[in-house]
């Protein structure tokens with residue numbers, strides 16, 4: 001018998017128990033819109049809000065429901081920076097382009113904070129900072145280099161925490177030091193995506209749930225025919241905001257994105273003293289491995305603990321197995337939780353580009369934004385708006401200066417074209433990353 005059955009763990013997203021996700025307001029299916037958006041997560045809804053606010057007619061379609069994808073399933077860590085270290089980015093893109101992308105990553109958090117304030121979204125947004133913990137002494141040396149580079153090239157401060165000071169940040173003895181960035185924040189993602197849906201609808205966008213987009217076809221020189229499970233319409237522009245759930249409907253994009261599973265467990269509510277011992281400063285925490293763990297306290301004082309317990313996207317089997325794997329992982333970090341009950345387990349799909357960078361621009365005439373690689377809460381909300389601004393710019397409705405550094409970098413396909421959208425290599429990639437974690 002599996003742990004989930006034995007321990008009566010609910011196989012569902014904890015965040016969804018903190019809010020009733022709104023059902024889209026019923027609207028007549030339109031014949032024609034300015035912009036059709038595929039995907040009702042942070043990316044699609046943020047774009048819909050920005051477009052509708054200046055009077056564009058917008059329809060958002062989701063195969064499932066509002067926020068059904070990664071947007072309601074994530075860890076709620078609103079993180080600074082990009083997934084790759086500064087040195088890698090600079091050697092790949094040069095100092096100037098990297099500085100623009102890094103600045104955008106900081107701006108994305110300000111963007112979410114402003115949006116939450118403007119739209120009055122009760123989503124527990126709090127700038128408590130993040131802590132990265134070093135699994136090996138060498139990783140702490142890497143932190144030192146990375147903090148120095150981030151300060152020198154991007155003028156952004158990060159603080160090193162020596163091993164003997166680490167107990168002020170985390171109630172775990174297994175790490176070799178830490179790196180703190182005070183600009184990161186925490187949020188309840190389901191409340192954020194629900195608030196964003198309300199805001200987009202209030203601005204005039206129409207959201208259609210259970211409306212899988214089956215086909216997108218060019219029609220004439222400047223328009224598209226979009227066939228959905230709820231009807232067919234014409235759109236001047238189409239924005240693909242499908243992240244890790246990108247499918248054959250947009251084959252060129254599908255071949256550029258690897259869908260990777262990520263899994264989370266959440267404990268019962270912890271006594272206040274224990275919660276403070278585990279995370280004295282209530283930071284968003286993640287470790288320095290490739291096959292990493294990420295964890296935080298929830299606003300109601302549970303431990304949320306996530307990781308890549310299986311590489312494949314979520315199925316009921318991978319979710320059930322993950323509960324056991326993640327509980328074991330959590331106890332290596334926090335043996336104090338050995339008697340604590342796990343109450344929730346779930347999984348979701350991340351979207352990795354082959355260069356582990358976000359990409360947002362236009363391909364084959366379609367607008368898109370994806371490739372967030374687990375750093376998408378702030379970036380997706382921000383880039384949704386950026387794509388909206390570029391659509392408006394083309395339609396001369398935009399008075400805002402719109403810079404999107406992620407539209408200017410190359411968006412690579414699989415080496416040697418060895419990928420048709422089915423990630424056959426995931427078991428090998430998983431084994432490779434485990435080996436790297438052991439060796440480096």
Ligand SMILES: Cc1cc2nc3c(=O)[nH]c(=O)nc-3n(C[C@H](O)[C@H](O)[C@H](O)COP(=O)(O)OP(=O)(O)OC[C@H]3O[C@@H](n4cnc5c(N)ncnc54)[C@H](O)[C@@H]3O)c2cc1C
Pocket residue numbers: 038039040041042043044061062063064065067068069070071072073074075076077078079211212213214241242243244245246247249262263264306347348349350369370372373374375376377378380
């Ligand atoms: C378990 C997990 C933990 C994470 N933790 C963090 C974190 O702590 N911090 C962080 O910054 N990021 C994190 N992320 C990443 C972050 O959640 C995502 O980057 C972000 O939510 C992407 O938002 P999105 O709107 O682009 O995509 P999604 O929210 O995934 O939405 C895509 C939507 O597209 C719809 N769709 C797909 N195809 C079609 C179609 N043909 N027709 C209609 N609809 C379609 C899907 O139904 C889906 O609802 C995590 C992700 C996961 C899975």
